[in-house]
Amino acid sequence: MTSTTERPVAHREPSWWDRQGDLIMRRPFNEWTFTHMNWLMPTERVARGTTSLPFPVEPEPLDLTYRFEDRDHTLAELHRRTFTTAFVVVHRGVIVHEAYPGAFAGPRSRMQLFSLSKSVTSILVGIALDAGLIGSEKDRITDYRPDFLGTAYEENTIAELLDMTTGVGDLETWEVPNSGIKQFEQTIMGGGNLADVVRAATRTAPAGDRFNYSTFDTQVLGWVLEAATGQSLATYASEQLWSRLGCDRDAYYWLTRGRPRTAIGGGSLNATARDMARIGVLMANDGVVNGEQIVPQDWVRRSRGNDRPQLAVGALGPSGYSHYGYANQWWTLGTECFNAFTGLGVHGQYLYVDPDAEVVIVKCSAWPTQDDERRDAETVAALRRVADHLACTR
Secondary structure, three states: OOOOOOOOOOOOOOOOOOOHHHHHHOOOOHHHHOOOHHHOOOEEEEOOOOOOOOOOEOOOOOOOEEEEOOEEEEHHHHHHHOOEEEEEEEEOOEEEEEEOOOOOOOOOOOEEOOOHHHHHHHHHHHHHHHOOOOOOOOOEHHHOOHHHOOOOOOOOEHHHHHHOOOOEOOOOOOOOOOOHHHHHHHHHHHOOOHHHHHHOOOEOOOOOOOOOOOHHHHHHHHHHHHHHHOOOHHHHHHHHOHHHOOOOOOEEEEEOOOOOOOEOOOOOEEEOHHHHHHHHHHHHOOOEEOOEEOOOHHHHHHOOOOOOHHHOOOOOHHHOOOOOEEEOOEEEOOHHHOOOEEEEEOOOEEEEEEOOOOEEEEEEEOOOOOOOHHHHHHHHHHHHHHHHHHHHHO
């Protein structure tokens, strides 16, 4: 019982410490922070292999225009209008265009990739399934993480995590101070147990009914992967992926400040733009690199789309833009785009894969806001135009 003599607790205004995430992501600082996250957070290395497989380079000027909002624009205008920091275009395994407009970016700069990390987590899950470390995508989360018994995730399957149809959590809204994703961010930066934040999420829809974009879902997916493999996300990514791609540099995941420290499977991978292009080439080539099947072909094909109506292009609802569908932690674009699909990250990170045109494009950016539907639509229009141009001229 509360004593009548007790004073009410005064409301505490957020301090700069509470707002670290906002400060890190604000322009113009984010051009620096997005290439120096290892100066700001604890990290774990994703080691490259002993053998590098350098990209062949045959530069092209790409003097083309793309159409957006009834006007033609050049790629230079795209970079200016959408705050591009790195731009790498690969066609048939060859770098044909490369630019680094960012003040601190270059071929060896490791970029903060945000939710492009989700697509990499999906690749790793596909590898673990093929190896038998994960029994089935129909397995429940609690088969691997019994600490989620009694939470809203208790009955969910790995497949529902992969397609973000768990029905757990609200709309992911960065602008709302006490939203789930803001609590997630503040716990990462300020300390505390991240699993407690995720376990507190509530059910908002029946499992499988609707798409709801959720970093929580991918975080749980990463934890399932770690439990199944007995390795950290960084170690498994190094052994099964990074060391086999011929990467130029080690990558890294930054980790939570609080203990137990954990990587953010949905958002803390940092790597060079060229090395992310290698991931795209892997997906464009049905999971094969240098004659070796690294990712199962059916897993790659699953990432290009499926026949589930709630995941079709234009059907995602308030959690996705109308030009996207979703599958397997990737955003799909439909058959009119050569079956192209893309990984996305906030502030304008793209890994665009067009397997029919044999084109992969990495675009890193430093948008002033996490999301921007207009900048996204313009970027997609430009990337499609580049892929169409290369498919028709080379």
